[in-house]
Amino acid sequence: MKISIYRYDPDKDEKPYMKEYDVELQHSDHMLLDALVRVKDMDDSFAFRRSCREGVCGSDAMNINGKNGLACVTKIADLKEPVMLRPLPGLPVIRDLIVDMTQFFKQYHSIKPYVINHDAPPERERLQSPAEREQLNGLYECILCACCSTACPSFWWNPDKFVGPAGLLQAYRFIADTRDQETAARLDNLEDPYRLFRCHSIMNCVDVCPKNLNPTQAIGKIKELMVRRMV
């Protein structure tokens, strides 16, 4: 299998370059991550993140043949060769496929990603009907891999000002939670020309999400709430 990988080690490389590998696959290698592990076996200087290898930890997000995805749940058989691997676009590269995600997490933190409820906690669980809980489906499953935000042109231009699809999906996750009492403040927090409204529904986020989530829809719902409270 032929793979071409973006390589850059600031310790020794003046500039980034693409390096070609011819990987001999074993019969048990099905996913792109399996092939990357083989590359690492040949060349231990190749650096990338990985952990759960089942699409739930969000470590091995990268740009695969021009599209963001997780290496561990991308089937080798579905890929055109040579497979071109680059770091997630728009974030500073630390080394090879490892990017600096500080800005991405900063935006996530900026939406106050936790339930805020001012009532004294009851003895037992707060009640929530199955229908109310259903509202969180398609939201809470986010694994913070950053595939979506780094596929979004609006995030590329304004990573410091636009929250980005991942952060906004989570903003709506807490608005949608019946246990949260801060909807108004959460909307205030996004009432700004950039934070929310830089989303132009390009929908790259939906296209790349490895968990099949729909940030654009969540953003639409937040915008709808904004409009509704103005009239």
Next chain:
Amino acid sequence: MIPVRRFDAIVVGAGGSGMRAALELARADLKVAVLSKVFPTRSHTVAAQGGIAAPLANSTEDNWHWHMYDTVKGSDYLGDQDAIEYMCRRANEVVVELEHMGMPFDRLENGKIYQRPFGGHTQDYGSSKMAMRSCAAADRTGHAMLHTLYQQNVRMNTQFFVEWMALDIIRDPQDGAVLGVTALEMETGEVFILQAKATLFATGGAGRIFYASTNAFINTGDGIGMAARAGFPLEDMEFWQFHPTGVYGAGVLITEGVRGEGGFLVNKDGERFMERYAPNAKDLASRDVVSRAMTTEIKEGRGCGPHADHVLLKLSHIKPEDIMQRLPGIREISIKFANADPIRDPIPVVPTVHYQMGGIPAKYTGHVVIPEGNNTDSIVPGFYAVGECACVSVHGANRLGTNSLLDLVVFGKSAGEQVIKDIKALPSPHRTLPKGAGDSTRARLARLDANAAGERVVDVLTDLRRAMQAHCGVFRFPDDLLKGVEKIKEIADRAQRTFIQDKSKVFNTARVEALELDNLIEAAMATIVSAEARKESRGAQARADFPDRDDKNWMKHTLWYKEGNRLSYKPVHLKPLTVDSFEPKVRTY
């Protein structure tokens, strides 16, 4: 000189237990650092699926006494009954707290937390009626819990050191107290001493010592290795849980919750074989029991597929809408990794290493304890361990499903509480670091920097994992174990001569993997030496030559020491905190 940074407390590991402890510490006015070699939400807790145990009694009658009985029985009577009582009594409290923090549990019609049955969890002290005790967020409970705990830590401004790997423990030669760790900042390659009055390990298990494992790449037993090198014993390391349902070929976990929702296992004849092995609980017997039954079916020629080397997990009789609602993650995994949509097709599965019952000997307060004089549980000043890296021991010889997430939050919380108490009682300045603190770390790194040839890390690692798989499996044979000990010794020697080509300072993952190998070696050696020595079958240790449990000679915890590859033993705590003991009985399901 290695630069020193000082804190009141450091937490090593940011999975479920580390972050629960951090949250408790955040409530006190302390300077705390939480180290993690991955971003916190990448920790392996994220992969837990089926649920967290708590006798909330939302769907079936339940109470902590029944839960305690099931846990003691599940442990094959090796669990410490004081710790088990402690955990079961605090289960409702910690799970309700998680809900208050915002964890998205599934719900019942009346708005309460949804609970499902799970293996080994029964009503009325082991009756044939199963208890619905597993509190679930679909089949993504670990993900929901880990993210909730991270979010709460964001709220409390916890200081995380992300992508920092702890390397070695620093001890005070005077009294053996733990004074902190050396740690590598992966992005820069710089090494620091992090000194603290309390060092809390929440570093997870070493499931990567086996070739086929449900565990993430990062589960390299770093805390286990550090503790062993620092002279601490490791407890009950022979007990490794084989989860019955790893995806055949891929090793990825399929939750027991599938069987909790009504799924069952069949052999090549389509026979629901668990009915023969566990007439009452059937597919919801304890994991060790189910894994042995599957292995027996396969060995006796009733396995499925062209090589007759796996069995099938059937759930096509469950309503598709229930699968979509309760088991969506499983469906996703099964389609991706087994090419089977469980709505129609059975999932090929095989017992796969999943969980380390043993670990650093600890109390339910989080205190690490070691034998000293006549006291088998003498507290080590400044050292705490929680979660999978610790042996408290609530799981004994076999853990029940859903008790692991519970273990994380109960003992994460209790250790956090204890650290606060202990620090308040200490004088305010830090102790003086011993001369040469960090030298052993420097030597390890210097060797990797200097060596231009030697053993490749990947070769040693692969041989280690294959040897453990071959010599220390579901059923253990005396000759295999003896040969296995010799093999692991040889591999450990080779690990002393590893080299890496990559000498870069920046995010050098080759260096990280070489350092992880050192930790895996300690975990593997502890496992196989302890397993070879234990001449009985109990829980997850099933010996062909000693098929029965031997309470007279072996109702005791193993302690393995790296120095001299030596073993000692200590008694099981049979006395609970407030209730009567559960006397050992023959264990059937």
